Amino acid sequence: MTNLTTNSTTPMRRLLRGRTTRLLTAMVIGALTGVVVFAITQVTGRNLFIITGAIAGAVAVTVLQLYGRSARLAEVKVTVPQISEFTFVVDNDARQVAWHLFVETATRVSTQPLASDEGLIREAMNSLYSLFATTRDILKGSRPSVAVAGNQTVESLALAMLNQELRPFLSTWHPRLRGFETAHPDGPESAWPDNATCRAELRRVQRHIHAYALGFARLAGVHDADTLISRSLS
Template sequence: MKLQSMKVSLNLKILKVEGTWTPTEKEREAAWELYVELVTRISVVEFKDKEGILREALNSLYSIFSITREILRRYGPDVAIPRGEREYSFGELAIMILNYELRLLLTKWHPLLQEYEAKKKPEVSIKEYEDKWKRNTEMRKELNETRKILIQYSNLLAEVAKVKPFYKPSKDTIIAGEDTFA
C-alpha cells in the first residue's frame, strides 16, 4: 500500500535533496524504526556549550551507520527502489544522510578528537579535558548544524510513520515554515 506523497527538502553538507517521496507500507515501517533511533540519541538533542561529552556524541552518531544498515538489510531492496528523477525512496534518503551528512562530520572530527584525547593525563576527567580543547566550540557548532539536518530528516520520518515528534526541540531548531511544534 502506498501512502501519501511527501515533499522532501534536505540541505546536506554537499548535496541539496529536493523532490518527493511516496512511501510504501514497508518504507513506513522502516521509517518508524529509524525515527525511533534518531530521536533517542544526541542526534536531535541540542548539544549545548559545556554539556555532554564530545566523544559520546560522535559515537552515538557513528552508531546510526550500523542501525541504518541493519534496517536496510531487514526490509530489503523493496525500500530502496529508484522511482525516477527527484522521486526518492527510504533507502536513497537513508544512504544520502549517512554519506553526505554524517560521514563528512565523522571523518573530520573522529581523528581530530582522537589525536587530542591521546594527550590526556589519567588524572584529568574526560569532560574537563574536552572543555579545554581549543576546537571544542567549533566541533559543537558543527554537531549542532548536523543536528538541524537530522531534525528535518526525523520530522520527515515521523510524517511518514504518521506520528508526532517525541522530543521538544529548542526554538532555534524549528525550521522556518514548519509549525509542527506550535
C-alpha cells in the same frame, strides 16, 4: 408530558427495528449459504472441480484486492538540509522502514543540541557512530523499495543522512578528538584546542539530523513528530 414520552420511545423503536432487520438479513444470508454449501457437497466429478476452482479464484482476487489497498502507494514531500524538497512514493514496507529510522534518530542524544558548556563531545560522537551503524543495519535488513520514476525512496533519504551528514563529520572530527584523548589521557575535554570549533560543527549536524528525523516521520505517517522528539529527549 405526552410529547416527551412519544419522543423518547421513537428512537428506541427505530433501534429495535434496525436490529430486527439486521437479524433477518443475517438469517437469510446464512440460509442461502447453507443451501449453496449443501448443493456443492452433492456435486461430484468435473463439476465439483469447476465450482471449487471458481471459489478459489474468487477468494484469491479478494485477497489481492485487500492487499493492494493495504499496500497502496502514497506521495509524500520531504525537505532536508543539502537536498531541498524531494517527492517520495512510499508503501507499507517503506513506511515501516521510515518508522524504524525515525525512532532511531528521534531517541538519541545525537539530535539534541549540545550547549557550549554542557555535555561531552565524545558522548555525542559515540551517539552519531551508533546511529550510523544502526541505520546501515536497518537498510541491510529491509527489502529495497520499488523506485517510481522521478521520485526518491526512503533508502535514498537514509543514505543521504549517512553520506552527507554523519560520514563527513565523523571522518573529520573523530580522528582529531581521538588524537587529543591519546595525547592527554587524563586531560579534560574542555582543554582540547578544537573544542569550540567542533561543538559548533556538531550543533550544525545535530540540527540537520533533527530535520532528517522529521523527514522519516513524514514518510512513516507520524503526526506531531516534533513534539514526540522533544518528549523523548526531555
